[in-house]
Amino acid sequence: MKSTTFRSAVxxxxxxxxxxxxxxxxxxxxxxxxxxAGTVDTATAQSFGRLADAVLTQRTAAxxxxxxxxxxxxxxxxxxxxxxxxxxxxEDTALSTLRSRKARLATLGEAYTSADTRVAVxxxxxxxxxxxxQATETTTLAYKKIRGDEPATTGFQAHHRxxxxxxxxxxxxxxxxxxxxxxxxxxxxxxxxxxxxxTTALPDATPAAISVPSxxxxxxxxxxxxxxxxxxxxxxxxxxNPAYRKFNEAGGDCTNFVSQALKAGGWANKSGDAEDYRSxxxxxxxxxxxxxxxxxxxxxxxxxxxxxxxxxxYYMGVGDVMQMDFDKDGSKDHxxxxxxxxxxxxxxxxxxxxxxxxKSVASIIASYPTSAYYAYRT
Numbered sequence: 001m002k003s004t005t006f007r008s009a010v011x012x013x014x015x016x017x018x019x020x021x022x023x024x025x026x027x028x029x030x031x032x033x034x035x036x037a038g039t040v041d042t043a044t045a046q047s048f049g050r051l052a053d054a055v056l057t058q059r060t061a062a063x064x065x066x067x068x069x070x071x072x073x074x075x076x077x078x079x080x081x082x083x084x085x086x087x088x089x090x091e092d093t094a095l096s097t098l099r100s101r102k103a104r105l106a107t108l109g110e111a112y113t114s115a116d117t118r119v120a121v122x123x124x125x126x127x128x129x130x131x132x133x134q135a136t137e138t139t140t141l142a143y144k145k146i147r148g149d150e151p152a153t154t155g156f157q158a159h160h161r162x163x164x165x166x167x168x169x170x171x172x173x174x175x176x177x178x179x180x181x182x183x184x185x186x187x188x189x190x191x192x193x194x195x196x197x198x199t200t201a202l203p204d205a206t207p208a209a210i211s212v213p214s215x216x217x218x219x220x221x222x223x224x225x226x227x228x229x230x231x232x233x234x235x236x237x238x239x240x241n242p243a244y245r246k247f248n249e250a251g252g253d254c255t256n257f258v259s260q261a262l263k264a265g266g267w268a269n270k271s272g273d274a275e276d277y278r279s280x281x282x283x284x285x286x287x288x289x290x291x292x293x294x295x296x297x298x299x300x301x302x303x304x305x306x307x308x309x310x311x312x313x314y315y316m317g318v319g320d321v322m323q324m325d326f327d328k329d330g331s332k333d334h335x336x337x338x339x340x341x342x343x344x345x346x347x348x349x350x351x352x353x354x355x356x357x358x359k360s361v362a363s364i365i366a367s368y369p370t371s372a373y374y375a376y377r378t
Contacts, residue, residue: 047081062098065111084173108362111144183353216345219317226319229265230339310375
């Protein structure tokens with residue numbers, strides 16, 4: 001594989017490494033175009049990567065609190081690769097959605113001054129005039145110092161699938177771009193969560209309010225090492241701890257990751273049947289469902305009194321946990337841990353799937369204003 005570096009910018013210079021995959025030709029004749037024959041040359045593979053970079057970089061730019069104009073046609077079209085008309089309309093809608101999200105963030109007291117988006121193409125597959133590109137995006141955004149106590153940055157790593165179709169003149173058009181991750185949206189991802197049928201789960205957690213309270217609440221001293229929980233999560237948010245199994249391909253790694261952080265801060269195993277939510281443990285061969293399942297973790301936590309529900313998400317402190325029910329169907333979909341809290345009372349969460357570092361509760365609410373939130377004091 002040949003490695004190529006190219007540059008772009010969103011408030012900062014962006015470098016993206018592209019591994020161009022050139023697939024072997026099929027039994028098609030030499031007179032066929034590369035697309036028809038099932039191949040893509042290195043230059044075209046590189047163009048796929050540059051276009052993915054341009055689209056995702058432009059989405060990130062829509063969130064920035066600057067007068068910098070968003071890039072348009074020139075970086076979104078090359079000699080042999082461009083957006084289709086339908087995808088152009090999709091991106092226009094996406095940018096409008098993201099600008100609305102930026103406005104919601106502003107009302108919540110948050111903004112970003114610059115960003116760095118890096119896109120790595122992991123794989124290119126060509127078949128019958130269609131190309132599928134798997135790409136990994138790594139984005140870091142700098143918080144604007146509105147209150148003065150924000151952390152320096154937030155970041156995430158997201159995975160995308162891009163679909164390209166060959167045209168009759170041998171060129172390619174981007175026809176689709178979808179996220180392949182579970183969990184909350186990346187802040188520059190405009191999609192919304194689907195609505196599902198309602199289910200029930202017991203013991204019941206109490207939903208938390210998402211409005212900024214008039215009086216921030218300070219987390220009292222507890223029996224656990226909250227700094228160790230935060231330190232663990234911030235160490236392994238992107239580079240996974242090899243001592244634990246991953247569950248990204250088995251429903252998501254978010255609760256497994258939070259369980260690891262809680263154990264690092266002093267949570268002790270509770271023995272019992274693996275399928276019984278009243279147990280909580282992990283060993284070298286297996287683990288309880290409450291270790292890896294969002295609902296089961298909540299049931300265990302409340303039953304064992306390891307944590308209590310908070311009335312407002314802004315009451316959370318370092319080491320506290322937040323869960324989300326994206327579509328309010330009664331089933332919790334995601335688990336996160338607070339690793340930083342500003343002096344003015346804004347919690348920042350770190351989690352897996354999409355792997356994310358210090359994302360403010362405000363930016364999550366701005367992306368999911370109608371979801372149900374559950375806050376746990378550990």
